[in-house]
Amino acid sequence: MLEAHFNVFLRENKLKLLSIRSFKNGKLWECIKTEFFGACLKCGSTKVVKAGKCSTTVREEPLREKPVWLKIHKHRVYCKDCKKTSTEPVDGIWPRRRSTQRFRKFIAKKCGTMSDISTVSAFESVSFGFVHKVYYEQAAIKLKEYQSASHWPTTLGIDEHFFRRTMGFTEFVTLFTDLNKKRVFELALGKDNKSLLEQLLHIPGRLNVKLVVIDMSSSYKALVKKLFPNAEIIADKFHVMRLFTPHIMKAGKEIHGHRQELKTRRKLLCSRKKLDYFVRYDIDQYLKQHTDLNELYRWKERLFEIYRMKGFNRAKKAFNKMLHQMSQSKLEAVQKVFRTFKRWKNEILRYFKFGYTNAYTERMNGTGKLVQRRAFGYKNFKNYRLRFLSVLPDT
Ligand SMILES: [Zn+2]
Structure with missing residues (x-):
């Protein structure tokens, strides 16, 4: 019964279980290849004959958290065309590898769930280098599958x-x-x-x-x-909306001689619509004493207002009007933002047409x-x- 169960596990690799014994800190399954691979790996010729026996030991995915090794008995192969001897390949194990693909996938998966590569290495008793190699190798395979049919999106x-x-x-x-x-x-x-x-x-x-x-x-x-x-x-949108931010901060610095405390700064940068009536009143009182800061603040609010508008034509009209008025401002900071706006006008307005951010x-x-x-x-x-x-x- 148990043997039948294990044979199902091995069927994918076309192997048959012979015996199980203890090995290192886990188990060693001895198995034999059920089908002879009748072709040469080097030249693809089918004129091959068996040329003696050999065996190889590879690591397999653990069973009930105990490590498993497979000792596989197979044949050496002699090719009549290229006159070379090689060993038979086994399904699920790449040439010259000491572990099955199933084990490598298992390790790569563990890397996703465990905190880091060293932990995986310690838990599964494999070397750090092996885990590192397998992880990126499996990631590359996965990415290739995912990107093979990919085109630039619209x-x-x-x-x-x-x-x-x-x-x-x-x-x-x-x-x-x-x-x-x-x-x-x-x-x-x-x-x-x-x-x-x-x-x-x-x-x-x-x-x-x-x-x-x-x-x-x-x-x-x-x-x-x-x-x-x-x-x-x-x-x-986000980057356009914060164009005034550095200038408002700078103006605040000029008034107070240092960067404004966070509370006031946040109030000035926050959208007016989200603030309480009393906070808005406080801001207005404060801004009455500082005309430059006041002007910057009003332009910022004007921009926020435009971004709240629905419809391309309405936004375009409002933005053009704002640009025209900004061009007459005497503040250097406003002129700076105005020049950026002018350069990026079409790109900014396109947001109102398509709505992507x-x-x-x-x-x-x-x-x-x-x-x-x-x-x-x-x-x-x-x-x-x-x-x-x-x-x-x-x-
Ligand atoms: Zn050959």
Whole structure:
């Protein structure tokens, strides 16, 4: 009965159980190959003959938390065409490997549930190097399956986040997300056009990209123009809305000689609509004494108001009016924001047509940081990319 059960376990590998005995801290199953593999692995010829016996011992997935090894009796094979001897392959074990694919998958899965690689290594009594190798190998296999049929999505979000600091330079990675499916699409090292183009040009379907959401960086704008010629750019709402923030902070600093305390700062930056009547009254009283800060505050509120509007035409009209009035302001800070607005006017207004923001991309940036923290930082971008892309979709 028990033997029959074990044979089911081994059937996938076309093996038959002979005996079980203790081995190291687990069990050793002795088995024999049931079918002869009648072909040469080197040249593919079928003119092969058996040339003596041999055996190999490989690690198998543990049973009831006890490690299991398979001692497999098989044949050596002589090929009449290329006149070389080799050993028979076994299903589920790759050539020259000392463990079954099933065991490797098991270890990779453990890496997802246990806190770190050292713990997996200690619990399953395998070396650290083996776990590390198997983990990224399995991640690469999984990612290949997932990305084999992938094309650029029609709606894309682009943003960057910190990767590491080396030799005094800070390295960033650029994240590409599918905003319709809410899925991470690709991760590339660097944020300059040259290195990004090198990494991304091979992915098919760039011409299908219709909309791209970016923060207001001119380098990403240039990248989008080159990489996705048919795409329209949307400036991310969050980044537009906070354009006045540094100027309001600076004005506060000029009044008080230091950075304003958090409470007041938050009140000034918060949307007026969310505040109580009395708080709004307090703000108005405070701003009466500071005309410059007052002006910045009113412009900020004006922008928030526009973002609350529904409909492209209404927003366009209001935004144009605001731009016209801003151009007459005497404040240098206002002029600065005005110039940015003028440069990005179409991109900002496009938000009201399509309604896409980069919120999802920013969220995945946060997740990327978590992935990094969990591994105590990554040195190797390749591994970080594998971890981030292949493991995230099913968490
Ligand atoms: Zn051969």
